[in-house]
Amino acid sequence: GAVVSQHPSWVICKSGTSVKIECRSLDFQATTMFWYRQFPKQSLMLMATSNEGSKATYEQGVEKDKFLINHASLTLSTLTVTSAHPEDSSFYICSARDQGGGETDTQYFGPGTRLTVL
Amino acid sequence: GQNIDQPTEMTATEGAIVQINCTYQTSGFNGLFWYQQHAGEAPTFLSYNVLDGLEEKGRFSSFLSRSKGYSYLLLKELQMKDSASYLCAVMDSNYQLIWGAGTKLIIKP
Numbered sequence: 001g002a003v004v005s006q007h008p009s010w011v012i013c014k015s016g017t018s019v020k021i022e023c024r025s026l027d028f029q030a031t032t033m034f035w036y037r038q039f040p041k042q043s044l045m046l047m048a049t050s051n052e053g054s055k056a057t058y059e060q061g062v063e064k065d066k067f068l069i070n071h072a073s074l075t076l077s078t079l080t081v082t083s084a085h086p087e088d089s090s091f092y093i094c095s096a097r098d099q100g101g102g103e104t105d106t107q108y109f110g111p112g113t114r115l116t117v118l
Numbered sequence: 119g120q121n122i123d124q125p126t127e128m129t130a131t132e133g134a135i136v137q138i139n140c141t142y143q144t145s146g147f148n149g150l151f152w153y154q155q156h157a158g159e160a161p162t163f164l165s166y167n168v169l170d171g172l173e174e175k176g177r178f179s180s181f182l183s184r185s186k187g188y189s190y191l192l193l194k195e196l197q198m199k200d201s202a203s204y205l206c207a208v209m210d211s212n213y214q215l216i217w218g219a220g221t222k223l224i225i226k227p
Contacts, residue, residue, distance in 0.1 A: 009214055036160060043160065044160045106219070106220075108219075109205075112215045
């Protein structure tokens with residue numbers, strides 16, 4: 001089946017620094033990718049929808065200048081947490097939408113990236 | 119390799135009971151999650167099992183057997199709004215989520 005990867009799996013950084021997280025669709029092209037944030041035992045909170053070649057659409061309450069999203073190719077979207085602070089520590093999950101044609105329209109999730117800001 | 123298996127699609131009748139199975143093979147185990155996802159929406163957390171047994175939460179129950187690498191989600195008194203995709207995900211020894219492909223549940227009147 002389709003695979004979505006994220007890199008890095010874990011990242012620890014100092015407060016004030018920026019962190020980039022990559023999301024790749026490995027065997028399909030994804031014109032749309034989604035970025036989520038998850039708190040323990042809670043639902044995934046959609047942060048933004050990333051569309052290849054255009055600006056991301058952010059959910060209400062998500063600071064677009066803090067969470068920069070770039071979807072430069074059909075297989076890669078990046079989330080950059082700028083000037084990270086301890087409250088940004090979380091589990092970030094991406095998903096990629098496979099609209100492979102016909103009736104196929106499935107969302108595949110990545111393994112997540114655990115960010116700890118000291 | 120790591121993999122999660124769950125049925126692609128299931129159909130059930132309103133008011134009935136349905137069981138969605140999930141089997142897994144992962145490098146380590148730090149818990150199993152069930153999520154519900156309606157089309158176009160973010161997944162909603164349903165349950166988290168890390169110990170063997172049954173956890174009941176209203177109309178939804180989740181069961182885990184770690185020795186068998188098996189879980190199921192049981193939905194009772196089905197309602198039309200339960201029509202959705204149900205995702206099984208296991209957290210491995212590196213605290214990474216391994217996702218199943220999801221089970222599309224269709225509820226018929």
